Amino acid sequence: MKKCKQCDQEKSIDNFYKTIKKQDGTQSYDSTCKDCRIINKKQYQKTDQYKKYTKTYRNKNKENINKNAKDYYIKNKDTEEYKKRKSDYQKTEKSKATKKKWRESDKYIDYINTQKYKDYQKEYRKTDKYKDYQKKYNKTEKRIKAQKEYYQEHKKPLTIK
Numbered sequence: 001m002k003k004c005k006q007c008d009q010e011k012s013i014d015n016f017y018k019t020i021k022k023q024d025g026t027q028s029y030d031s032t033c034k035d036c037r038i039i040n041k042k043q044y045q046k047t048d049q050y051k052k053y054t055k056t057y058r059n060k061n062k063e064n065i066n067k068n069a070k071d072y073y074i075k076n077k078d079t080e081e082y083k084k085r086k087s088d089y090q091k092t093e094k095s096k097a098t099k100k101k102w103r104e105s106d107k108y109i110d111y112i113n114t115q116k117y118k119d120y121q122k123e124y125r126k127t128d129k130y131k132d133y134q135k136k137y138n139k140t141e142k143r144i145k146a147q148k149e150y151y152q153e154h155k156k157p158l159t160i161k
């Protein structure tokens, strides 16, 4: 058992991180328990100092970070693990909020006007995934309503381009 200097609780040794061994070969342990370390880390991550640091770091290493992320994506995109992690993430509130924020931003408007996006859409519309989605979507109330409204206004059916 060891007493944490931060929370003052006695905890078993596996609640403390190992530190470098002493010269005589005995193992030393951190004086603060793992729980407190996590709390400290989270608090530190909220500070302006930390945010400034990560921002500077990201800016300085932008190319490397992007390259690593891209390499990782190419290497892992077809693995089950990656797909699962992605779909799990997409179900989270955080992911939905990020997506919503992105769709409402000016950058998104710029993005959908790029040739890259248009090409991507063109390819995407040829996929079975899209056709399936379209079939399901056409049966939703929202879509039926939109079709009716479009017809009343333009006197011709709404077709998907």
Ligand SMILES: [Zn+2]
Pocket (backbone or CB within 6 Å): 004, 005, 006, 007, 008, 009, 032, 033, 034, 035, 036, 037
């Ligand atoms: Zn503690």
